[in-house]
Amino acid sequence: MTSLEVNIQTTIFSEERESNMKKLKVSFILVFVMMVIGVPITQAASTTNASGISISVNGNEIPSDISPVIYGGTTLVPLRTLQDAFDVSFEWNNSTKTLTFVKGDKSGTLIVGNQTASINVGGKKNTMTLNQPPMIIQNRIMAPVRFIGELLDEKIVWDATKQMISVTTDSSPSDVSGNSKGDKGETGATGSQGDKGETGATGSQGDKGETGATGPHGDKGDTGATGPAGPQGDKGETGVTGPAGSQGDKGDTGATGPAGPQGPQGESGDNKLAYGYAENPIFSGSVTEAGVPLIWGNMGGIAGNFDSSPDGIIVLKGGTYYITYHVNLKVAKSIGVRLLIDGSPLLKSSIPKGDAKSSYSGTVIVNIPPGSKISLQLYDAIESVELLEMNQGQGASMTILKVS
Known part of the structure; x- marks a missing residue:
């Protein structure tokens, strides 16, 4: 294990939280800044992200040593920051650069530098294409927050005015800082009900017009008797099929026309992932x-x-x-x-x-x-x-x- 890997693993396996926090078992060994087509790439610098994006979980803003980033129109967040809120277990495979996360009967697989994600819900496997692949920035795995939130049934809302990602989980026994919530206060007394206003007068209804008289219905005549069907005649015999004529000789193949001129070679496309x-x-x-x-x-x-x-x-x-x-x-x-x-x-x-x-x-x-x-x-x-x-x-x- 390299000194860089030891440094990253020590960062991730920080002290256990207080007894009122969920026990988290996370094993991340993060190496290099990005993975492009399986080639090792250097880790990103430990610099402060200038985006100013913050994260709120159940109404509580949570601290993060690296801010989320917007890359290619997709918001990427450090998964270490959200693992408390999502109550999800992660497993890192360094040889394949694969991150597997599990919560109940749901699991998923992300590969650094790969836009294809694998999901498993209730034993049913499927794949989906991400807007942006996961990447590693400043020793942290950055992944599309909406993909993980929606897969784990967590509500994700982006507030562009506050530059804040709001996460609402289906249960929150304690706030993300580890402090237990206090008891709910008593409901205040209900104020007295005001007097009911007077009901306005109902307008008068107009007179209904008279219904015209219905004319008498005539008697239906008797149905005449149906006559008997005549007998069907016999089917005539099928005539004898005549013999097939002989096939004529195959004609000569016509000469091949000259090939058209080759068009000019198109310009090489710009590889933005070079x-x-x-x-x-x-x-x-x-x-x-x-x-x-x-x-x-x-x-x-x-x-x-x-x-x-x-x-x-x-x-x-x-x-x-x-x-x-x-x-x-x-x-x-x-x-x-x-x-x-x-x-x-x-x-x-x-x-x-x-x-x-x-x-x-x-x-x-x-x-x-x-x-x-x-x-x-x-x-x-x-x-x-x-x-x-x-x-x-x-x-x-x-x-x-x-x-x-």
């Missing part, structure tokens, strides 16, 4: 104030969208990209970490030198012109550092995802 990644760098030495770029040991991605060089990923198509990086050191050090675009620092990706620590992560969304090279650099220190080796975990990684 991705590239770099991992397992080999680095053990001194960091300088000017900075030292990492040299990658393993790189990959969607062909035609990215190319690779020893110290970075080359973007072949311009557009808006979601970029994450992660650096793990054997010993905590005080260094700076940042992304470079064609050798120039990307300021909003920088983590300045500060307190010594062993893990650094960052996430940015940035517009990148075609042909640009993206590199990861350690800088702003004169320190000797060692990255984690492959048998210890991921020393460093960088992932690029094209979003538009």
Whole structure:
């Protein structure tokens, strides 16, 4: 188990709540920020989400260390935040990146990076397509809240004015903070009833007109007797079928006409889920104030969208990209970490030198012109550092995802 996995599992298996809270058995081992077609992708940075979206369960706003996000028009929430309210058990399979949740006779399966979800209600299995696939952001599984809420019969309401997701469960023995609700107060006395107002006068009804006289009905005449049916004649004999004529010879096949000209090749479509990644760098030495770029040991991605060089990923198509990086050191050090675009620092990706620590992560969304090279650099220190080796975990990684 890597240090990143231990960190995530420890976060999820926090202390048990007080005796008036439901006992939750959750086993999450979250690795990387997103899963695209089964390829490992770096975990997202521990940054504060700027969306400002909050979550309310049974009228009580609940805290969350990561805010919900709206991605592709779909609201994604951290499942760890809602497991108290939904009283649901989760199980994580790290090898298949699959999350299984169970409540009573209902269960479902979500796969990170996959828009197809499997559901089982009362032993009846089915599949459905999600608007957005689950993803991992800042060590938390983010999934469509409406899919899980409706499957588990929880009411989900979006308040656009308050930027709030309201969840109403079918039972709530205690509030989500763990404090028992007080007894219901006595009903106040009923006030006296006011006097009944006077009834208005009813208008007079008009006279009914006279009904005209009905004329006399004439007598029905007698039905005449039905005569007897005549006898049916005998069926005549079928004539003899004449012999079939002989089949004529097959005519010659006509000449094939010339083939029409081939139309021009259409333009290649824009793959908005194109991705590239770099991992397992080999680095053990001194960091300088000017900075030292990492040299990658393993790189990959969607062909035609990215190319690779020893110290970075080359973007072949311009557009808006979601970029994450992660650096793990054997010993905590005080260094700076940042992304470079064609050798120039990307300021909003920088983590300045500060307190010594062993893990650094960052996430940015940035517009990148075609042909640009993206590199990861350690800088702003004169320190000797060692990255984690492959048998210890991921020393460093960088992932690029094209979003538009």
